[in-house]
Amino acid sequence: MEKFIDYILQFGNLNKQQIDLITSKARELALRKDDYYWEAGKTVKQIGFLTDGVIRVFYYNNKGEEITRYFIDENHLILSGNTVDEVYTPSEYLSAITDCKLVVFSKQDWKEISETIIGWDTIIQKITAKHHREKIERRGGLVSQDGTERYLDFIQKFPTLVNRVPLSFISSYLGVTQSSLSRIRKNIS
Template identity: 30%
Template sequence: MFQAFKNYISDHIQVSDDDFDFIESFAVFRKLRKKQYLLQQGDVCRYNCFIAKGLMRTYSVDDKGTEHIIRFAMENWWISDRESLATAQPTKFNIDAIEDSELILFEKNDFEQICEKIPAFSKMIADILNRGFIVNQNRIHEAISSTAEERYQNFVKRYPGFALRVPQAMIASYLGIKPETLSRLRNPKTKS
């Protein structure tokens, strides 16, 4: 499992074998079965989580029991609740596995030690966070300014792997539309 992470790091930055050993010394390996939680609403997020294999989602559930998916993440992506991790306050989100998944977890303080000792790793993480901020900013703009069809087409274009792996009802939740609407968008012959 660590080899997948090592390959990911090597694709982004140069790290010595000693640095890899240092990083691995803090790694916690975890496997989740489909539908198993990494984090539940009310828990405090303690980990930065790298997905070595599988597919995850971050979502909340409203008072009516409706799920609101805010994020999907797959192999070679990171997932956590940044707010809960930074503030040590209980999360309002759930993170669970859509598929059986293999994860590498780093506790917050350990992750900070890695960033402190390996500046290139710290810069890589800062770049990832900046790109994530931009993606979220664009997603908000799209949600308030695009039609359901435009949101779906953009989703498929940006994330073709998700469109094939994620159940339709989850994609609809992520896009903020009803599953029936998504079904019509996916099957243009059924449009009125």
């Protein structure tokens, strides 16, 4: 919980009463490796903040192959939909790559925090904008780069994930085969 509050405080000020309200509404959730945080086709009913671990965002293409779209690591807010009132049914899966710890809020509790704490929405907008910029920076260039450039870019943009994420997921994210990625890694070292 402390990690979440510390993170939030980087984007705005909260007094003790406001922090107490937030912590009273939050609960901690542990996911074991391979557990789903959410599944395609199932309505999302909570908002989460990843305090420990790595989650993979993936979907199945029309051939039934898993395609990794993104990785979520520590200190990232996992929102569901554009507004808290929106009924959000994702087309993707969020699955724990490692054991994970999250701070989660029901959508109703999140809405109550938003309606009670003046400036909460501004704090969340700042966090969302930061995460959006990071995502664009991390995904940028993947289309125009060859496999080696993509992998080198991945190492630079996700330095803490290289040794925490299975090669099969990294190769899927980069759009290369696992054998190609093994060759690339061998040629780099």
